[in-house]
Structure formats: C-alpha cells, structure tokens
Amino acid sequence: MLTENPPAEAVRIRTFEVNNRMVMAIAVPMTLAYLTTPLLGLVDTAVVGRLDNAALIGGLAIAAILFDLVFATFNFLRSATTGLVAQAMGREDATEEQAVFWRSLMIAGVAGLAVIAVAPLLMKLGLPVMGARGDVAAAAATYLGIRALSAPAALANYTILGYVLGRGMGGTGLFLQTVINGTNIVLSIWLGLWLDFGLKGVALATVIAEVTGCVIGFIIIHRRFDRRVSPSWSRIIDRPSIMKLMALNGDIMIRSFALMAAFAWFTRLGTGLGEVTLAANAILMHFFLVAGYYLDGFANAAEQIAGRAIGAHNKPAFRKAVRLTTLWGFGLAGFTTVFFLLFGSTVIGWMTTLAPVRLEADHYIFWAALTAVAGVLAFEMDGVFVGATWSRDMRNMMLVSLALFIVLSLALTRIWENTGLWIALNIFLAARGFTLLAILPRRMDQAFGPG
Numbered sequence: 436m437l438t439e440n441p442p443a444e445a446v447r448i449r450t451f452e453v454n455n456r457m458v459m460a461i462a463v464p465m466t467l468a469y470l471t472t473p474l475l476g477l478v479d480t481a482v483v484g485r486l487d488n489a490a491l492i493g494g495l496a497i498a499a500i501l502f503d504l505v506f507a508t509f510n511f512l513r514s515a516t517t518g519l520v521a522q523a524m525g526r527e528d529a530t531e532e533q534a535v536f537w538r539s540l541m542i543a544g545v546a547g548l549a550v551i552a553v554a555p556l557l558m559k560l561g562l563p564v565m566g567a568r569g570d571v572a573a574a575a576a577t578y579l580g581i582r583a584l585s586a587p588a589a590l591a592n593y594t595i596l597g598y599v600l601g602r603g604m605g606g607t608g609l610f611l612q613t614v615i616n617g618t619n620i621v622l623s624i625w626l627g628l629w630l631d632f633g634l635k636g637v638a639l640a641t642v643i644a645e646v647t648g649c650v651i652g653f654i655i656i657h658r659r660f661d662r663r664v665s666p667s668w669s670r671i672i673d674r675p676s677i678m679k680l681m682a683l684n685g686d687i688m689i690r691s692f693a694l695m696a697a698f699a700w701f702t703r704l705g706t707g708l709g710e711v712t713l714a715a716n717a718i719l720m721h722f723f724l725v726a727g728y729y730l731d732g733f734a735n736a737a738e739q740i741a742g743r744a745i746g747a748h749n750k751p752a753f754r755k756a757v758r759l760t761t762l763w764g765f766g767l768a769g770f771t772t773v774f775f776l777l778f779g780s781t782v783i784g785w786m787t788t789l790a791p792v793r794l795e796a797d798h799y800i801f802w803a804a805l806t807a808v809a810g811v812l813a814f815e816m817d818g819v820f821v822g823a824t825w826s827r828d829m830r831n832m833m834l835v836s837l838a839l840f841i842v843l844s845l846a847l848t849r850i851w852e853n854t855g856l857w858i859a860l861n862i863f864l865a866a867r868g869f870t871l872l873a874i875l876p877r878r879m880d881q882a883f884g885p886g
Contacts, residue, residue, distance in 0.1 A: 449525060449747035453755040458736045458763065464605035466732025466767075468612035478620045479637050480718060481786050482627040491634055492787065493710060494574025496717035500699050501561045501575070502582055505553075509546050510691040512539050512593035513600075515683040517735075518742045518824040520601025525746020532602070534666035534673075536656065538680055539594040547587025554583035565703055571710070574634055581638035588642075588649040595652035603739045607655060615648035686826030690833040697837050697863060704848055704856055712853055715795035718786050719803040722779065726771045726807030730814040733764045737818030745823050750883035753823075757875070761815045768811035775804035802857035809861040812868025820871060825878055832870040839866055 483491045516539045523531040558579050562572045592615065599608045619640050626636030670676075698720075705716040737760040744753035775782070779800040783793050820829045840863035847855025 448749055449527065450749060451743070451747065451752060453740055453744075453752045453759065455759060457740065458733070458756070458759050461600075461603050461605040461736040461739055462732040462760070462763065464609035464732075465600070465612075465735045466729055468609040468732075479623055479627075480721065482623055482637055483634055490570035490710065491574045492714040492717055492792070493571045493706075495578060495634065495637070496702060496713065496720075497562070497565045497571065497706075498575040498578035498582070500695070500702050501557060501565065502579060504561075504692065504695045504699060505550055505557060506589065508688050508692060509543070509590050509593065511680075511684040511687040512543050512546075512590055513597040514687050514691075514738075514821045515539070515680055515824070515826075516594055516597025517601040517738050518683070518822050519680065520598055521603075521739050521742025521822055522746035522824070524602060525743040525749075529661060529664045530666050530670070532598075533660055533664070534671050534676065535601075535680070536594065536598045537666070537671045538677055539597065540591060542680075543590040543594045544587055547590045550586035550590075551583050554579060557583075565699065565706065571713075577634055578638045581635060582641050585642040585645040588645040591649045592645060592652060595649065595656060598656060599652075600735050600739055601742065603743075605735075608735075611648055611652045611655070614651055615644050618647050619644035683824060683826050686830040687821075690826070690830045693830075693833045693837045697840050697860075700841060700844065701856065701860055704844060705853070708848075708853055708856075711791050711795050714787070714789070714792045715799070716853070716856075718783055718792065718796050719799055721786070722775050722782075722800075722803040723806040723810070725775075726768060726810065727814065729767050729771055730764050730807070730811055733760045733767070734814045734818030734821075736760050737815055738822035740822070741819045742822030742824070745882060748883065750879065753879065753883070757815075757819055760818065761812070764811045764815045765808075768807040771807040772804045775800065775807075779804060799853060799857055802854065802861060805861050806864060810864035810868070812872060813864055814868075816868050816871035816875070819875070823878070823882065828871065828874055828878065832874075833867060835870060836863055836866040839863065 479495065480492060483495050516535060519535045520532050523529075523535060558576050562575055565575075592611075595611065596608060599611065622640030622643055623637045626632045626640050627634070628636075630636060632639065701720075702713070702716070705713045737756055740756035740760075741753055744750070744756060780797055783796045783800075787793060817829065820826070840859055843862055844856055844859035847859050849855070851858070
C-alpha cells in the first residue's frame with residue numbers, strides 16, 4: 436500500500452456533511468461532461484462509417500485501443516492527482532494541493548514527449564498483435580501517426596482534470612471537458628466530412644482539441660491559486676512526495692493497463708470473427724462507453740468525498756459517500772440499459788450505413804446494453820479506492836478479474852462465438868466490482884479503526 440493511515444487518536448477528525456446535494460454537485464456536472472466523450476466517439480465512428488468502408492471503422496477501433504493502452508500507462512496522472520488533492524483538502528493543506536498539481540504536471544510533460552517518440556514502435560509492434568492487416572492496418576497507422584502528437588497536451592489534461600476533481604470543482608470539470616470534446620466533435624465533422632480529410636481529419640481534430648483544452652485549463656487553475664500558500668520549489672520536487680506519487684503510479688498503471696488489455700483482448704477476439712463482426716463490436720462498444728461515462732460522474736463524486744474523508748479521518752462521511760454514490764450509480768445504470776434495449780437499433784442505424792454491419796450489431800444489442808448494470812459496481816468501487824489511494828487492492832482485483840475474463844472468453848467463444856465474447860465481458864465487469872466490495876470493510880477498519 437501507498438500509505439498507512441494513522442490511528443484515530445493520533446489525528447484530528449475534521450467533520451463535514453455528506454448528502455445528496457454534495458454528491459450531485461460533483462456527479463451531475465461530470466456526468467454531463469463525460470457524456471460528451473462517448474458522443475465524440477459516436478461522431479468519429481459516424482464520420483468514418485459514412486465513408487462506406489468497413490476497414491476504416493475497424494482501423495479506427497484498433498487505433499483507439501492501442502492509443503488508450505499507451506495512455507493507460509499514465510492514467511495515474513488523473514487518478515493519483517484526484518486522490519492526493521482530495522486528501523490534502525481533507526487535511527486543510529492548501530500548499531500541498533498546489534504542490535501535487537505541479538508534480539503531476541511535470542511528469543505529464545515528460546511522459547507526453549516520450550509517447551511521441553515511441554509512436555512508430557507502437558505501430559510496428561501493436562498492429563500485428565491486434566491482428567490488423569491490409570486496409571485495416573493502414574487506417575489504424577494513419578490515425579495513430581497523427582493522434583500521437585496530442586500526447587503532451589492530453590496527459591497534461593489528465594493532471595488538470597485530476598486537480599479539478601480532487602477539489603470537487605464539478606462545474607469547472609464540465610466546462611473543460613465540454614471545451615475539449617465539443618471542439619473535437621465540431622472539427623471532426625468539419626475536417627473529416629466537409630473538407631474531405633476522412634480519417635486524417637478525425638485524428639487532427641483530436642490534436643487541436645487537446646491543446647485547446649490544456650491551455651484553457653491551465654489558465655483557470657493557475658489563476659485560482661492562492662499565492663500566499665504557494666509551495667516552494669524544494670517542496671514541489673521533494674523526493675518522498677514524488678516517490679509517493681510514483682508508488683501510486685505503479686499500482687494504478689498496472690490496473691489501468693490490465694483494464695485496457697481486457698478491451699484489447701475483446702477487440703482481438705472480435706478481429707478473428709471477421710471484419711463485419713469487428714466493425715459491429717466497435718459500434719456496440721460505444722453502448723458501454725456511454726454507460727461508463729454516465730457512471731464515471733458518480734465515481735468521481737466517490738473519489739473526491741472518500742478522499743476528503745480519508746484526509747479528515749471521518750469514517751461516517753466515508754461510509755455515506757460509498758452508500759449514496761452506489762445507489763445513484765445503480766439507478767442510472769438501470770436507466771441506461773433500458774434505453775439501449777429500446778433504442779439500440781436506432782442508434783446503430785445512425786452510426787453506420789453499412790447494412791451487413793447493422794444487421795450483425797443488432798444480434799448482440801442485449802449483451803451490449805447489459806454492460807451498464809454489470810459494470811456499475813466496478814465504477815463505484817474504483818472511485819472509492821482511488822480517493823482513498825488504496826491502489827494495491829485495485830491492482831490485485833483487476834488482475835484476478837482479467838485472468839477470469841481471458842479464460843471465460845476463450846471458452847465461451849468456442850461455444851457461442853461473439854455472443855460468448857459479450858457474456859464473458861459482462862462477467863468481467865461484474866467481477867471487478869464485487870471483488871473490491873468484498874475487501875472494502877477490512878480496508879475501512881484499517882483506515883479508521885473498527886466499529
């Protein structure tokens with residue numbers, strides 16, 4: 436574990452009220468913000484889907500998976516920043532809040548340049564591993580080569596969003612995500628369709644949007660800093676504090692990489708089922724992404740409030756945060772599942788004009804819609820464990836769930852082909868949530884004391 440929480444008698448308990456209003460003040464803006472991300476995915480897929488080439492849809496899906504695998508390595512910039520800022524807020528340590536931001540931002544800049552440098556190697560090794568060949572491989576390489584240029588700004592946006600969420604600034608998070616994704620959506624349509632740049636235009640739109648969001652986000656955060664409590668340079672580069680951040684990185688990096696590996700494995704098995712099935716799965720995966728970004732809003736509320744409760748050593752606040760965010764999450768997940776069961780075919784028809792792909796996707800609507808309910812507990816537990824910086828547990832339970840998914844996907848696809856693959860994915864999502872829930876009481880006792 437990253438840290439051991441001190442016993443109750445060694446710290447001052449700082450009280451604050453946790454209620455639905457607090458949860459919704461974070462969750463609603465961030466839910467709205469995250470909804471723009473799957474909308475972006477829908478628009479990008481729709482733009483490429485209207486080029487009447489299934490290989491381009493498959494190439495976009497594979498390229499997005501590979502890029503997300505790389506970014507998963509640095510997902511700690513968002514998660515760790517959120518948890519550490521929230522805990523500093525709970526301790527009422529404004530100087531450390533700023534110091535966490537600067538440490539994370541420095542790492543983001545270096546990491547972003549490294550991603551640009553290794554992009555050619557990613558294409559050389561990653562595309563064959565994903566089973567991409569011919570036109571699919573060419574499309575994926577085109578997208579990757581351009582989008583890699585966004586890495587420094589995109590990783591800096593992880594840090595910016597992490598700070599914003601750690602402070603519970605849901606409205607600011609909504610604004611920044613809307614700027615990034617809204618810019619991306621408009622430019623994807625303009626460059627991809629109106630200017631006829633196709634897949635290149637979709638990738639270039641992402642680069643421009645990430646840079647725009649980074650500049651605006653940095654200005655907003657820097658202007659709100661209280662200069663009277665600004666950290667010294669020696670505190671920013673304090674070795675134990677940096678090592679603390681990097682220790683979180685190790686566990687969250689493995690956890691995030693394992694999560695993306697699961698989706699890469701899902702895509703890889705889909706590739707083996709044919710180009711049409713690959714394209715259908717790529718479209719249906721957006722059902723899960725829509726649900727995921729809905730649920731992430733409440734997971735973000737869990738992160739901020741749970742982290743603040745850890746810093747304040749306030750067990751009642753922690754327990755109430757877990758309960759309220761989970762209840763809201765299940766309600767929203769149920770609504771999302773019902774929506775896609777009723778209107779999934781309409782959404783598929785909007786996303787592609789290719790009749791074979793539309794017919795193939797229609798066969799698996801039920802299993803794709805079910806991912807919202809299957810995954811809700813995983814989102815909520817991730818939020819709680821991120822805020823508490825219980826990173827080792829997240830890592831271990833993710834690895835257990837990934838192993839289960841690989842075994843089940845191989846077995847079930849032999850029996851039911853693509854249906855078996857979707858069943859295995861739903862079991863994987865459920866396993867992530869329930870394994871973390873099982874160990875939550877023990878971790879709470881260790882953090883706050885029994886009772």
